[in-house]
Amino acid sequence: MKNIKTYQHKKILVLGLAKSGVSAAALLHKLGAFVTVNDSKPLDENPEAQGLLEQGIKVVCGSHPIELMDEGFELVVKNPGIPYYNPMIQKAIEKEIPIITEVELAYQISEAPLVGITGTNxxxxxxxxxxxxxxxxxKHPLIAGNIGTVASGVAQDATTDNTIVIELSSFQLMGIxxxxxxxxxxxxxxxxxxxYHGTxxxxxxxxALITKNQTEEDFLIVNADQEEVMEIARNSRAQIVPFSTKKVLESGAYVMDGWVCFNGEKIIETKDIVLPGKHNLENILSAVAATLLSGADKDAIHKVLTTFAGVRHRLQYVDTIDGRKFYNDSKATNILATENALAAFEAPIVLLAGGLDRGNSFDELVPALKNVKTLITFGETAEKVGQxxxxAGIKTILRADNVEKAVPVAFEHSEPGDVILLSPACASWDQYKTFEVRGDxxxxxxHKLK
Incomplete structure (x- = not known):
């Protein structure tokens, strides 16, 4: 990593722990900063804070005392999930203390170039x-960010031979x-x-902040089928690389005559791609563009796209039992994600859906349910999803206590050739700690059906 002197002898507050806060605090300590960590969880219930304390880092736990902001901090490193209307953050803004998130630190110390991915889905x-x-x-890539590995930790081990591929949320980008x-x-x-954002x-x-510092030497890969995305592109200094699933482009990534193409060159036939779903073509096109711009070749792309069946909890193929194919799409925590999942299949679908009630109706989901033969609902939104x-005219609508109990019910009301799909259209927090737990x-x- 780059041994930068930027933070040497600076007084810095790390607000909120979790994995990103722990990594940021330890890194700043290593870089010679005077670090104070503040987390709401009490110290005796906070092993992360205890570990930082053992490293000689000052720890304030159990609450967020506003008077802490009077201690002369020169920088705040904020957990991305803490909103800007938080009193501690408001006080920092009032005092004109710079506020960043941990991905900023990752960039500053990284010897490796970054490929950054953001968007809604x-x-x-x-x-x-x-x-x-x-x-x-x-090409020796490293993976980081929202996908599970803290970027500033990955960046410490990266060299010029690596490329860091980093998933970025809007929360993280607001702190760059x-x-x-x-x-x-x-x-x-x-x-x-x-x-969180208000509007x-x-x-x-x-x-849009993902491209704010890019120059003419950098690349911005954008969805040419969305005007709002193209508006961001028009305000970027980077080289624009569009992709489209709807039209043939003069340059960039697109589909033509059954082939994925990039800059006029055929890369792979769509019939050879294992990953299901029309919406995944967007992901594939942008990934192909980024991979080729990073110096990999068509053979590498072909090898992956003919074997890659999806990430865990995102339209993940689980098993086939007595002619029924099971797919886990627990990460579908909003209606659009479930619409995309439903559009991925032509076979009759038995859909498992429901979860945390955020006050919205599911009217927008109705047109996407045309291929659903049986609907099994659960969680706080069971009645709303059932409505x-x-x-949508679904004849068989059943209710289960939870996902575990919904699976055998789904199997009982299915036939060979059906797809049994968990795609909840809701967050998991009413019944499960995370969508990962729900998917597991x-x-x-x-597997118990066997």
Missing amino acids: GKTTTTTLIFEMLEAGD DQFKPRIAIITNLYDAHLD RKEYIGAK AGRD MFIEAV
Whole structure:
């Protein structure tokens, strides 16, 4: 890593722990900063804070005392999930203390170039595809960000021989200063996280920050089928690389005559691609563009796309039992993601859906349910999702206590050739700690059928 002197002897507050805060605090301590960590969880219940304390880092736990902001901090490193209306953050803004997120630190110390992926849907799949393709092409990639590995930890071990492929949320991007990916991707933009951002305009503005520091030497890969994404591109200094699933482009990535193409060159026939779903073509096109721009070849792309069946919990194939194919799409925590999942299959579908009630109706889901023969609902939104099913004319609508109990019910009301799909259209927090836990429970229940 670059042994930067930027933070030497500076007084810095790391606000909120979790994995990103722990990594940021330890890194800043290593770089010679005077670090204070503040986390709401009490010290005796906070092994992460205890570990930092053992390293000689000052720890304030159990609450967020506003008077802490009077201690002369020169920088705040904020957990991405902490909103800007938080009193501690408001106090920092009032005192004109710079506020960053941990990905900014990762960029500043990284010897490796970055490929940054953001957007509303498809980030994880696109990030994973690029990583797998670069690995198949012997390009020594490292994977980081929202996908599970803290970027500042990965960056410490990266060299000039590596490429860091990093999934980025709008929350993380709001806290950047110098951060600049050599290749940036905006997959698509839809309404999301408006409880955090307040308005769609603010949300899109946060996503646009991925390209704010890019120059003419960098690349911005964008969805040419969305005007809001193209508007961001028009304001970027980077070289624009468009992709489209709907039209043939003069340059960039697109589909023509059954082939995925890039800059006029045929890369792979779509019939050879294992990953299901029309929406995944967007992810594939952007990943192909990023991979080729990073120096990998067509063989690496072909190897991955003929074997890659999806990331865990995102339209993940689980098993086939008595002619029924089971798919785990637990990461579908909004209606759009479930619409995309339903569009991926032509076979009759038995859909498992429901979860946390955020107050919205499911009217928008109704047109996408045309291929659903049986609907099994669960969680707080069971009745609302069931109403959408009735509006769609689904004849068999059943209710289960949870995902585990929904699986055998789904099997009982299915036939050979059917797809049994968990795609909840809701967050998991009413019944499960994370969507990963929910998906794991689905997988376990499927295996129990055997």
